[in-house]
Amino acid sequence: MNEPTSDRTRVKRLPERGVYDRDSLDAIIDEALICHLGFVQDGDPIVIPTIHARDGDTIYLHGSPASRMLRLMKRGAAVCVTATIIDGIVAARSVFHHSMNYRSAVVLGEARLVDDAEERLRAMEMITEHVLPGRWAEARHPSDTENKGTLIVAVPIAEFSVKTRSGPPGDDEPDYDLPIWAGVIPLAMTPGAPDPDPLLNDGIEVAESVVRFGQASS
Amino acid sequence: MNEPTSDRTRVKRLPERGVYDRDSLDAIIDEALICHLGFVQDGDPIVIPTIHARDGDTIYLHGSPASRMLRLMKRGAAVCVTATIIDGIVAARSVFHHSMNYRSAVVLGEARLVDDAEERLRAMEMITEHVLPGRWAEARHPSDTENKGTLIVAVPIAEFSVKTRSGPPGDDEPDYDLPIWAGVIPLAMTPGAPDPDPLLNDGIEVAESVVRFGQASS
Numbered sequence: 001m002n003e004p005t006s007d008r009t010r011v012k013r014l015p016e017r018g019v020y021d022r023d024s025l026d027a028i029i030d031e032a033l034i035c036h037l038g039f040v041q042d043g044d045p046i047v048i049p050t051i052h053a054r055d056g057d058t059i060y061l062h063g064s065p066a067s068r069m070l071r072l073m074k075r076g077a078a079v080c081v082t083a084t085i086i087d088g089i090v091a092a093r094s095v096f097h098h099s100m101n102y103r104s105a106v107v108l109g110e111a112r113l114v115d116d117a118e119e120r121l122r123a124m125e126m127i128t129e130h131v132l133p134g135r136w137a138e139a140r141h142p143s144d145t146e147n148k149g150t151l152i153v154a155v156p157i158a159e160f161s162v163k164t165r166s167g168p169p170g171d172d173e174p175d176y177d178l179p180i181w182a183g184v185i186p187l188a189m190t191p192g193a194p195d196p197d198p199l200l201n202d203g204i205e206v207a208e209s210v211v212r213f214g215q216a217s218s
Numbered sequence: 219m220n221e222p223t224s225d226r227t228r229v230k231r232l233p234e235r236g237v238y239d240r241d242s243l244d245a246i247i248d249e250a251l252i253c254h255l256g257f258v259q260d261g262d263p264i265v266i267p268t269i270h271a272r273d274g275d276t277i278y279l280h281g282s283p284a285s286r287m288l289r290l291m292k293r294g295a296a297v298c299v300t301a302t303i304i305d306g307i308v309a310a311r312s313v314f315h316h317s318m319n320y321r322s323a324v325v326l327g328e329a330r331l332v333d334d335a336e337e338r339l340r341a342m343e344m345i346t347e348h349v350l351p352g353r354w355a356e357a358r359h360p361s362d363t364e365n366k367g368t369l370i371v372a373v374p375i376a377e378f379s380v381k382t383r384s385g386p387p388g389d390d391e392p393d394y395d396l397p398i399w400a401g402v403i404p405l406a407m408t409p410g411a412p413d414p415d416p417l418l419n420d421g422i423e424v425a426e427s428v429v430r431f432g433q434a435s436s
Contacts, residue, residue, distance in 0.1 A: 033307075033405075034318065036254040036300060038263035045256035045263050047300040049322050082254060082265040086407065089251075091428060094358040095346050096368070100252065104267050128313050132403075140312040140393060150314070168415040175358060176417055181425040183414040185350075185432070187251075189304065192404035197386040199394055200401065207399040210309060214403070 024162045028105040029054045032083035033131065033189065037061060039072060039079045039111075052081070053123070053130035054157075059107060060114070060123035061153045073113040073153055081107045081155050089185040092169035093178045101166050101184060108159040114152040117144075123152045134209035191217050242380045246323035247272045250301035251349065251407065255279060257290060257297045257329075270299070271344035272375075277325060278332070278341035279371045291331040291371055299325045299373050307403040310387035311396045319384050319402060326377040332370040335362075341370045352427035409435050 029035070029052070038047045052061050059081055088101035114120050121142065128136045142150065169182050194210050247253070253270045256263055270279050277299055306319035332338050339360065346354045360368065387400050412428050 033304060034302070034320075036256075036265050036302070038254075038256040038265035038298070040258055040261070040263050043258070044296045044326060045258050045265075045298045046324075046326075047254050047256035047263075047265050047298045048324065049300065049302040049320065051318060078262045080256070080263045080265045082267065084252070084254070084267040086251060088413075089350055089409075089431075091350060091353060091425065092357065094360075094364075095342060095354065096358075096360050096364040098346060098349070098353070098357070100269060100349075102252075102267065106264075106266065108262060108264075124313060128316060131316070131318075132307055132309060135309065135316070136313065139310065139316070139398060140314075140396060142312075142314050146312075146314040168413075168417070177419070178358060179419070179422055180357060181414070181422050181428065182418055183412050183424075183428070185412050185428055186410035187407050188410065189405050190408045191307075192406065194401050194403050195306075195386075196399070196401040199386070200399065201395070201397070204397055204399050206401075207309065210399065210401070210403055213307075 020161060022157075022160075024103075024164075025105045025107075025157070025160050026054060028085060028103045028162065029059065029083050029107075030130070032085050032105075035059075035061070035081050035083040037079060037081055039077050041072070051127055051131055052083070053126035055123070055126050057157045059155045059157060060126055061111075061155065062123070062127050062150065073111050077111050079109060079111040079153075079155055081109075086187050087166065088187050090165070090169050091182055091185065093171045093175040093180040093182045097169055097171050099165060099169070103164045104162065106161050106163075107155060107157055109155045109157070112154045112156075114154050117147055119154075120147055120150060120152045123154070124150060132209050132213060134212060135207070138207050138209055189217075238379060240375075240378075242321075242382075243323045243325075243375070243378050244272060246303060246321045246380060247277065247301050247325075248348070250303050250323070253277075253279070253299050253301040255297060255299055257295050259290070269345055269349055270301070271341070271348035273341070273344050275375045277373045277375060278344055279329075279373065280341070280345050280368065291329050295329050297327060297329040297371075297373055299327075304405050305384065306405050308383070308387050309400055309403065311389045311393040311398040311400045315387055315389050315393075317383060317387070321382045322380065324379050324381075325373060325375055327373045327375070330372045330374075332372050335365050337372075338365055338368060338370045341372070342368060350427050350431060352430060353425070356425050356427055407435075
C-alpha cells in the first residue's frame with residue numbers, strides 16, 4: 001500500500017514526504033475541519049473551501065460549491081479534494097530550510113451529485129457529525145423541503161496522495177554552528193469559549209456536543 | 219469597489235456573503251498562513267497547499283508546487299489561489315442552518331515563473347516575513363545557489379472575490395422556540411510553546427521573531 005495510486009498523484013518534489021496508505025489519508029480527511037475543492041470551469045481552475053465528511057470510500061461535500069457547481073456536477077465533473085492540517089512553523093538557521101509541519105491529503109475523482117433523499121440525509125448526518133460530533137442528536141433534523149434544497153456531492157476515494165512534514169528543521173551541516181535559534185512553533189486550531197446566540201431563550205444550557213468539543217481540543 | 223471583477227468571480231450562492239473590495243481581500247491573504255493553489259493538469263484540477271506572501275498586487279508562491287508545476291508555469295498557466303481563515307463553528311437549532319464562520323479570498327490569474335534572481339530574493343523575504351515576521355533579519359540569507367534552486371511563482375491580483383460569514387446562527391422563525399442551544403464556537407490557530415531543535419547549540423536563546431509570534435497570537 002506504499003505505492004502511489006497513479007502517476008499523477010506521485011509526490012514529485014521531496015518524495016520522502018509522500019505517503020500512500022489509506023489509513024494516513026483517512027486520518028487527515030477525518031481530522032481536517034474543512035477541505036478545498038478544485039474543479040475546472042471553462043478551462044480554468046476554481047478552488048473553494050467547503051465542509052465535508054468521509055463515509056468509507058466516499059467523501060461527501062456540502063456548502064458553498066452549491067449553485068456554482070450544480071451544472072458541472074450533473075454531468076459528473078473531475079474534482080480534486082484537498083484537506084490540509086497545519087502542525088507548525090519550522091524555523092531553520094537558514095532561510096532556505098524554513099518550512100511548515102503539515103499533513104495534506106489530495107483526492108482526485110469524478111464527483112457525483114447525490115439525488116437519493118436517503119443518501120443525502122445520511123451525508124448530512126455524516127457532515128454534521130464531522131464538524132461537531134454529537135450534534136445530529138441535538139439539533140432539529142432536516143425537513144423534506146430542506147433535504148430537497150440541500151446539494152450534496154459525493155467523491156469516491158480512488159486516486160489519492162498524502163504529503164506530510166514533521167519534526168525539527170533540517171539545516172545544512174555548516175549552519176549548525178551558527179548562533180541562530182532553530183526549532184518548531186507548534187500550531188493547532190483551538191476553540192474559544194462558546195458564544196451563545198443573543199436570541200437564545202433563557203434557561204438553555206450549552207449543548208453537550210459543544211462542551212465536549214471544547215474538552216477534546218484542550 | 220463593491221462589484222465583482224468578473225462574472226465568474228461573482229458569488230452565486232448566498233450572495234449576501236460576497237464582498238468585492240481589495241482591502242478585504244488583502245487582509246485575508248495577509249492573515250492566512252497558507253493558501254491552496256489550483257491548476258489544471260491534463261484537463262483535471264489539482265489543488266495543493268503552499269505558503270505565500272502578497273506584495274502589492276502580486277501574490278508570490280513557494281513550496282510544494284515546485285517541480286509538478288514547473289513545466290506548466292513556464293508556459294504561463296491559469297491558476298486559482300484560495301486563502302481561507304476559519305473563525306468558528308455555527309451551531310444552529312436546525313441541522314439545515316449549521317454553518318462555519320470564515321473568511322475566504324479567491325484570486326484567479328495567470329501564473330508567471332519568476333526568473334529574475336533579485337525579484338526571487340525579494341519574494342523569499344516577503345514569504346519568510348509573511349510566515350514569521352522578523353525572521354528574515356535573524357536567519358542566514360539564501361546563497362546564489364539556493365536562490366537559483368528556489369522556485370517562485372507570481373500571480374497578479376486582478377480577478378478576485380471574497381466570501382465571509384460571521385455572527386450568530388440564523389434559524390427559521392419557528393425554531394427559536396425549540397429548547398436547543400445555539401451559538402458559535404470560536405476557532406483560531408494558536409501557537410504552542412516553541413520546541414527547540416534537539417541539535418541546537420547550548421546558550422542560544424529563543425529568537426525574537428518566535429517570541430513575538432507567540433505574543434501576537436495570545
